[in-house]
Amino acid sequence: MKFLSKNKRIIDSIVSQIACRKRFLITIHIYPDGDAIGSQIALYILLKRMGKEVALINSFPLPARYKFLPNSELIKHNVTIPDSEAAFVLDVGSKGRLGNMRDHINNIKTVINIDHHLGNDRFGIINWVDPHMSSVGEQIFHLYKHMKLEIKKPEAICLYTAIVTDTGSFQYSNASAETHLVVSELLETGIDHTRICNQIYQNIPVSKLKLLQLALETLSFDAKGKIGYMFITSDMYTKACAAEEDSEEIVEYARNVAGVEVGILFKQHSKRNIKISFRSKSKIDVRKIASRFGGGGHHNASACTINGELSSVLKNVVRVTALELESS
Ligand SMILES: [Mn+2]
Structure with missing residues (x-):
């Protein structure tokens, strides 16, 4: 080789x-x-x-x-x-x-x-x-x-x-x-x-599926349907009896929607601590977006953590992502 x-x-x-x-x-x-x-x-x-x-x-x-x-x-x-x-x-x-x-x-x-x-x-x-x-x-x-x-x-x-x-089961460009x-x-x-x-x-605990169900209810779009995003509050973790690891692939549901280029998931770990995961289909470099907020990762998958209120963090990150989509 x-x-x-x-x-x-x-x-x-x-x-x-x-x-x-x-x-x-x-x-x-x-x-x-x-x-x-x-x-x-x-x-x-x-x-x-x-x-x-x-x-x-x-x-x-x-x-x-x-x-x-x-x-x-x-x-x-x-x-x-x-x-x-x-x-x-x-x-x-x-x-x-x-x-x-x-x-x-x-x-x-x-x-x-x-x-x-x-x-x-x-x-x-x-x-x-x-x-x-x-x-x-x-x-x-x-x-x-x-x-x-x-x-x-x-x-x-x-x-x-x-x-x-x-x-991603051999789906990503890597x-x-x-x-x-x-x-x-x-x-x-x-x-x-x-x-x-x-x-x-194929071994999904019910708690994980419950968490997905709650997250899907928050699914929203921006940038003419090119950004799909969801959030999970700390209350939702409690309601689903779920843990952080149960949220692992939820972001992919936002990305997989037809027309979406970038999927984002906001996870509230504590009141003012938000972990954000990004997934893109192919052309958008989400590592670049995450690194603006002190995070990192790969071209198609990245993450960062921001301290702040969920609603304002969400607005800000979606806005920055939309700007990134415009310029690419
Ligand atoms: Mn790795």
Whole structure:
């Protein structure tokens, strides 16, 4: 694969860090997703195979839908962090996305940052940042290949989960020809990808559907139908008995409407703390919009957090998005 030559030096330096150290920590971002979790476990398996001690600690709990992943029970949050010589930080564009793990990461000298976000802050001592990769899962796959390690079923399940979730089931433009070659190799291990997708996508708790129902009632449009947006108040979470993770794909319903270019979901975490997710169909770069508000992400999927009243935040963000649509 053409990928390897370009990244060979940087992967070599990661391999030598693995070789000369014994105790590792692997952590991922707040609101963990399939890419972050799948990559975290796949890297865990790799390090264990090299005889290392590995702690998997995040700032957020593991979402229920990913509990089917092998070794997922080893992922902890809110625990004492064991001494580590080096930390892998996966799928994290900036330290602000580390939540309460940030202080711990600041105390570790050897931080290895593996990520595919375009605007990555390069906060590690080693930064393997490749925006051409569909997912960190695809990067971890290349790490296995580079180390000439056989990919077995448990890690293939994790890497498939990472890639399928970060590419929107291969619908986004980041699902390249290379990505499909990687996935082909994962399928060759004999994993049951239908079962994996059942676990991720066809396993919806009622609370999540209730939350979707409430959110859909708020669906509105702007910019002559090119922007579709919805909101979820903290009361709606309570009414649906739902948690933050239950809102994960709701924004896609706004984007998927005929004629809509950008879908936006406003989520009220506390009275004056609003998380905003953006999704675009193809041409609009929503990372640009999110970065205006201090957020980040990818061309077709991004997010930011704004402090303020829901109604005024909503008005402002829709206005800025409409201006962006006009100018593109
Ligand atoms: Mn990712």
